[in-house]
Amino acid sequence: MIETLIDIAYLVAASFFIFGMKRLQSPATARQGNRLSAIAMFIAVLATMFVADILTPVEMLIGVVLGGGIGLLLARRVELTSMPELVGALNGFGGLASALVAGAELSRYLTNDSSAQASTLAIADFDPSVGITILLSVLIGVVTFSGSFIAVGKLSGKISGNPISFPGMRLLTLLLAAGAIGAFVMVVMNYSTILSEPDPILWSLVGMAGIAFFLGILLVIPIGGADMPVVVALLNSYSGLAAAATGFVLDNTALIVSGALVGASGLILTKIMCDAMNRSLLNVLLGGFGGDADDSMVSSASQDGKSINQTSADDVAIMLSYADQVVVVPGYGMAVAQAQHQVRELADLLQSKGVRVKYAIHPVAGRMPGHMNVLLAEANVPYDQLYEMDDINGDFDNTDVSLIIGANDVVNPAARHDKASPIYGMPILNVDNSRNVIVLKRSMRPGYSGVQNELFFNDNTRMLFGDAKDSISSLTEEVKLV
Amino acid sequence: MLENLIVFVLASFIGFEVISKVPQTLHTPLMSGTNAISGIAIVGALMAAAMAGGDWAKWLGFAALVVATINVIGGFMVTDRMLQMFKKKEKN
Numbered sequence: 289m290i291e292t293l294i295d296i297a298y299l300v301a302a303s304f305f306i307f308g309m310k311r312l313q314s315p316a317t318a319r320q321g322n323r324l325s326a327i328a329m330f331i332a333v334l335a336t337m338f339v340a341d342i343l344t345p346v347e348m349l350i351g352v353v354l355g356g357g358i359g360l361l362l363a364r365r366v367e368l369t370s371m372p373e374l375v376g377a378l379n380g381f382g383g384l385a386s387a388l389v390a391g392a393e394l395s396r397y398l399t400n401d402s403s404a405q406a407s408t409l410a411i412a413d414f415d416p417s418v419g420i421t422i423l424l425s426v427l428i429g430v431v432t433f434s435g436s437f438i439a440v441g442k443l444s445g446k447i448s449g450n451p452i453s454f455p456g457m458r459l460l461t462l463l464l465a466a467g468a469i470g471a472f473v474m475v476v477m478n479y480s481t482i483l484s485e486p487d488p489i490l491w492s493l494v495g496m497a498g499i500a501f502f503l504g505i506l507l508v509i510p511i512g513g514a515d516m517p518v519v520v521a522l523l524n525s526y527s528g529l530a531a532a533a534t535g536f537v538l539d540n541t542a543l544i545v546s547g548a549l550v551g552a553s554g555l556i557l558t559k560i561m562c563d564a565m566n567r568s569l570l571n572v573l574l575g576g577f578g579g580d581a582d583d584s585m586v587s588s589a590s591q592d593g594k595s596i597n598q599t600s601a602d603d604v605a606i607m608l609s610y611a612d613q614v615v616v617v618p619g620y621g622m623a624v625a626q627a628q629h630q631v632r633e634l635a636d637l638l639q640s641k642g643v644r645v646k647y648a649i650h651p652v653a654g655r656m657p658g659h660m661n662v663l664l665a666e667a668n669v670p671y672d673q674l675y676e677m678d679d680i681n682g683d684f685d686n687t688d689v690s691l692i693i694g695a696n697d698v699v700n701p702a703a704r705h706d707k708a709s710p711i712y713g714m715p716i717l718n719v720d721n722s723r724n725v726i727v728l729k730r731s732m733r734p735g736y737s738g739v740q741n742e743l744f745f746n747d748n749t750r751m752l753f754g755d756a757k758d759s760i761s762s763l764t765e766e767v768k769l770v
Numbered sequence: 771m772l773e774n775l776i777v778f779v780l781a782s783f784i785g786f787e788v789i790s791k792v793p794q795t796l797h798t799p800l801m802s803g804t805n806a807i808s809g810i811a812i813v814g815a816l817m818a819a820a821m822a823g824g825d826w827a828k829w830l831g832f833a834a835l836v837v838a839t840i841n842v843i844g845g846f847m848v849t850d851r852m853l854q855m856f857k858k859k860e861k862n
Contacts, residue, residue: 312803316858323850355836355839355842355843359840363851364847382841392826393827399827530808536778542813544774549788656798658799661797
């Protein structure tokens with residue numbers, strides 16, 4: 289009876305999760321959807337606590353208060369500009385939680401307290417499939433954990449955004465993978481003696497946790513900064529899969545369903561990110577592509593005999609003021625310069641002068657899926673002014689000025705025709721079709737792909753050098769004077 | 771085990787169906803929101819923490835509970851904070 293009640297509560301929770309995720313299809317209903325998911329979580333937790341009658345231990349309350357407090361603090365205090373790091377860190381916590389639950393479950397099998405057998409929380413006999421799912425859950429969970437925190441380090445700049453590799457790294461990864469397989473084999477071989485001789489099982493668990501920890505690190509360090517959106521999405525998927533694996537361990541439908549939903553959602557995002565760069569997931573994971581551009585990569589201001597045209601804020605201001613349509617193309621550079629508020633001010637001013645302003649967002653602009661959208665939303669830019677690549681690409685013909693703010697590879701026309709370019713085939717924003725292109729940039733540094741952008745050398749392109757924030761502010765001042 | 775596998779596969783299909791229509795604008799809240807959902811491991815953590823098993827099980831369960839709660843509370847709250855910024859045209 290009690291178990292049926294819990295299962296019904298879980299079913300309700302799972303359905304609410306699905307409804308909640310469905311509401312994320314539109315910004316108008318998204319907030320409501322997220323709340324629905326939160327309510328679902330609350331139902332699942334309540335059902336577990338009350339119906340299973342496990343409310344007593346004080347430790348539990350302490351745990352919830354402690355974790356809830358930290359979570360609240362993180363969610364409230366972290367700057368919106370550090371959102372990629374926070375999302376990465378939360379992914380990591382999710383993975384770790386799943387792994388810890390699996391570990392706790394194994395230690396229950398190891399001690400196999402007979403007093404628990406009578407309660408609703410009794411456990412089944414230990415068999416190879418239980419052993420394998422526990423190890424799988426630890427593997428995915430800990431890989432998510434260590435991988436996420438390396439990603440956080442890279443996103444925050446504490447670890448170099450360049451791809452890191454060392455001799456023998458691939459071999460080490462393979463050895464660790466072999467070790468993980470060994471741990472699975474060890475559990476299957478020794479499962480029958482879990483009570484009389486628990487050591488082999490215990491060590492395979494500890495070994496797996498250690499292997500997964502280093503595996504997570506090795507999987508993320510070779511990946512360059514520009515590929516971070518893929519990694520963040522993939523780790524999101526892993527955190528779901530870890531929960532699902534734990535669901536198999538506990539034989540708990542709520543965990544399996546929710547984990548599968550999250551795993552699928554992360555995988556879709558990963559695919560969207562990969563498609564937007566025209567690269568396969570494998571290619572991204574093998575890494576070594578792009579990093580933080582450094583000064584040694586500064587290349588000359590001319591290419592094939594063509595040279596760049598520099599411009600000044602007052603010229604651009606005139607151009608913008610008399611335009612019918614201006615398209616703003618933000619990139620990671622806008623995030624670094626924190627220029628989103630200034631961009632919005634400029635757009636407001638132009639709109640008051642009757643200029644149509646649109647924003648063109650490339651799927652992989654920034655460091656996580658949807659990065660630019662969050663920044664612009666923070667600056668109160670209405671989301672109906674934001675256009676996805678396919679919706680705006682046909683519109684550049686009708687655009688008088690494209691304002692490129694800290695974006696580079698995603699507007700490089702070489703991706704369309706230069707087969708030798710490393711970014712060949714990547715879908716780009718066709719800003720070169722607009723009548724004028726203004727590129728706001730700090731210097732002639734190439735983008736993360738390390739290639740020079742031929743857009744800068746086009747006849748209709750003007751370069752406005754300087755910090756994006758300062759440049760936009762002075763543009764706004766100049767537009768006021770026009 | 772087979773039943774669980776069936777549930778897993780079917781739920782994945784639902785996930786693919788529901789999520790593939792999410793617009794690019796909401797990709798970040800989608801990630802943080804689904805991540806909070808993956809904090810459902812909190813249910814397992816509660817059970818493990820309440821278990822009359824050995825000390826190890828208890829402490830692992832406690833650690834799991836703390837981490838999972840960070841994940842759940844932090845994930846939902848930060849998603850809400852982001853989503854409240856997504857507005858259509860302002861009124862003025």
